[in-house]
Amino acid sequence: MKKLVVLGAFLASVASASVPKDTLVFMSAGDISTLDPGATYDVFSSGLVDQMYETLVTYRGTSIRDLEPLLATRWTISNGGTTYTFDLRRNVKFHSGATMTCADAEYTFERNLVTNSGASGNWFLSEALLGSGANANDDKSVTWARIDHSVECNAAGQLVFTLPRVDPAFLAKLAYSGQAIIEKNYTAGLGEWSGTERDWKAWVGKDLSGSNLSKKPNGTGPYRLVKAEPDVHLFEASNVYWGPVPAIRHVIRQRVPELAARQQAFLRGDADFIEGASRSVDEAQVRGKPGVTWVDELPNVGAAAIVMNQNISAPSLLGSGKLDGKGIPANFFSDVNVRRAFNAAFNAQQFIREVQDGKGAVRTMLLPDSFPGYDAGVGTFRYDAAAAAAYFKKAWGGQVWNNGFTLTANYRADTPAAQAAMELLKKNVEALNPKFRINLLPKPWSELFAASLRGEEAMVLIGWAPDYADPDNFMSTFYASDGFYSPSSHLKDAQMDQWLKAARATVNTAERNRLYSLVGRRAYEQAPYIVLPAPVGYAFYRSEVQGWMFNPMTALQWKRLSKA
Template identity: 55%
Template sequence: MKRALSILTLALLPTATAATPSNALVIQTATDIPTLDPVMTYDTGSGQYVENIYETLYQYKGSSVKDLQPLLATGHKASNGGKTHTFDLRKNVKFHSGNPFTCADAEYTFRRALVVNAAESWTWFLSEPLLGTPDNALNDKSITWARITKAVACNTQNQLVFNLAAVDPAFLAKLVFVGASIVDRQHAIKIGEWDGTEKTWKSWVGKNLNDSALSKNPSGTGAYTLVKRDANNTVLRAFPGYWGGAPALQNVIVQRVVEQATRLEALKRGDADIVETGPRPVLAQLRGQPGLRIIDDLPNNTASVIFMNEKISDARALGSGKLDGQGIPADFFSDVNVRRAFSYAMDYGRYIKEVQLGQGMQRTMALPDSFPGYDPKVKKYAFDPKKAEQYFKRAFGGQLWKNGFTFTAHYRAGAVAQQTLMELLKQAVESINPRFKVNVEGKQWSEMLRDSKDGREAMILIAWVPDYADPDNFINTFYSSQGFYSPRLNFKDATIDAWVRQARSTTDSAKRDRLYSLIGNRAFEQAPFLLMPAGIGFTVVRDNLRGVSAEQFNPMLSFSYTGTYWRELSKK
């Protein structure tokens, strides 16, 4: 511990000019750590630590988001028509506490996730296939201890067995999600976590465990163990008992530095090996700097859209509430002609050129192009003011064009790229008809999330970062009337809903791909949202850091900007 802390002190010296120690990785980020408890890990700030302290049953294979390989499991078999999944588990693995990893730990981990299933947790998408509902036992009284214990259990061969309520083609991919990491059962119980019994399970349902005892004192099987954590500094060191062999970097120091300029200077000086750089324009400050290596043309696994809410529930967002030029009715975006008009009014090419500096791609679907199910042949909108005008003239039987409208579109306050995007749309729309008025305003992220979830926002820009590498995580989220984002746009199309359900209930990959293509083309016709160009990813590291490259980079492991696990990094 003393060794790690001495390295931390060195790394924090403001006048340091030497490179970071050869056996340490120093990262600077603007993000805090909400939790180190896997069951509550549903954010990138927590994820970069949890994916290195803990381990899942399976992991991504290299840079692929399609291919998986065993990690704490050694093999997997699906049976019973895809409703039963049996895992062989790795032997001779120890937790940081020294306790041996057994099937009982895996069983406890997933039962704990099903029991807690808090509102702030990721565990709803595990409960959905295993228990047939995304809700916990407080909200769904049909959930019983018997159902939980049947859903996941160790058999007499010490194999972990999942019994699904319904076939889920994404189930294995869901188990790769960082929150599905295996916890140390004996350690957790010892420090006051759930004891794993029927007697106490109901008292843990829905609990917010962000600040749990396990979050403060984690014990995983991962390559790194926690040494120190406070508001601004987190120190980890290599676990000497790690089953996968000793990592090359013995210490990892993550410093929270809110100011972007400070982080960039630390990277240029060599006080940090890798930092949260911010958007692409910062590369102008970093290109040509000695000691730096820019890794460009990386895959982007997010999807960004502008939502057009078809059922706006806040009178303040409606102005007059009428098509009289002073406001909009609550169902303004329910007219498909309005949605198509806005879709043609967006200058996608200009956004790619000016905001993404030419490093962007206009996708056909709200799905990463590296994911299964993406169809590049699906139709997509192009900037066409004349077509936009035609559809605006058709909307509301001609009343919209005659009377005009006024409403406010929001973006995340402080997000320059989002502001620019919204202002491009505003400029294009208002140039079509002087009676059209789009007010563009920044809004605090937490407020915008809350209000949009309640259907109060007329138009907002928002993105989705995947939980697991399966197309359902995007398709259901964006397109289904039962999806996570549905309350933000209130779009419902019975045909699309039917196709989404079919794709979620079959393991036939070819059939799923056909359904996703149908959904994409139907969505082009219905235009539920404006699909924004995806930026090309990049990262910047010190040139002596090895293990970070375009060939090795996995976008599902980009929490710490390396696209890989810390255990795979080294320095020359």
């Protein structure tokens, strides 16, 4: 992510005469996990946080590599690449009316380091500033003194970061929406962390998703929250915003689980933006309709996979808990032959034809093919029923084939592409042996996301959009023993860990590419994930919407939009 990626796309539309020209209406199937920047780590939440808050730097235009100042005005890098000094923009106000100071920025980053948990993106900030992705509860080398020293305001009011070692991706990490600047006094006044050593220990690793700041956001961004209900969020343009006044003054974000209802509202012009389904569905239902502009061949910098959890911690998904045909043991997927069998049973070409309307590509690794380190020569599993059966016959000394199993897998509710992928896998696996059974159940996104990070889901479809444009953000996320998805997969491979750490420690691009290729080849052998085909990106929007611009690293910026 930047965060977990949805297989459907956020798609823009123009409103009909029923929606004023200064108003946008969004409809999505996903619920909102949090509005606290320190906790946001999914596309639905960050899509809203990005409108209310701002970071020090951001991506320039459509580039995924070039950065430009936002709340900073300039920066310098010194001491061999380990000191970053930022000049901050003056006369910037929070929605509360308070003027942003360097103390607010220092508080923001210290808060993220203190509260750093597996449910947020602060682990990569902690890696850069403290040399460890863990918090003080999990790593005793993380102390208040080190946190306090890592980011400080100097006498000139500049923000200074001190890194323990060179991190070539540090600036890009600061562009992630989770590093947006918050107001110190306002946040502490809500009962959140004071910003001092006095109570920092009580906040270590604390889950901020339901924080008081999430309930009462206060950023420097062009829009402020007016009202929040479970299925509706209302925003209006801030009257103290430091930048140009947005043409769009009001935004309504509504959760509408039913795809047909979203489509009908979009085609009537009663919704400006909707979450689509899959290419095949969207092309059939939306493309070519009056007043709709379709944009195709957009770059895809996400990666998606079906995770096979090697240590399932939810007894309710295990049935009998044994290989007796009525359940599975918690470590069912720890046998590599089980994982290889499921990989061989997934028909990627059928998924491309039926779900991606023929516009998808098989990837060898969970890394976008446009990123350095991607190796097209890594092996891939192809649909092969005979090979899948052979792997199952080897698994668990023959018990899987002889006794069968019953597996319960959850998927994100109201997401046709995710449902189609899981149903395709279920059909092919169950066709191999009448003793094989997979029960599929829909689950709300926020619940599925949280359960997956607790290691409770047996098998779940997940995705990743980059937090910053560096291959490590994908490779460590998916393949490291301490990566973001390690609680979901319980993948632990010492050899891959060694290669990943070596790749992170060098700025030599050729060497990093070699190491990531080795990880990809090892991952093919161990088959921890079913790598899903990457769809060709697309979007659609109503023709009256002006200013639409695509950058895969950022959310759609409402402030750029207007209506003809």
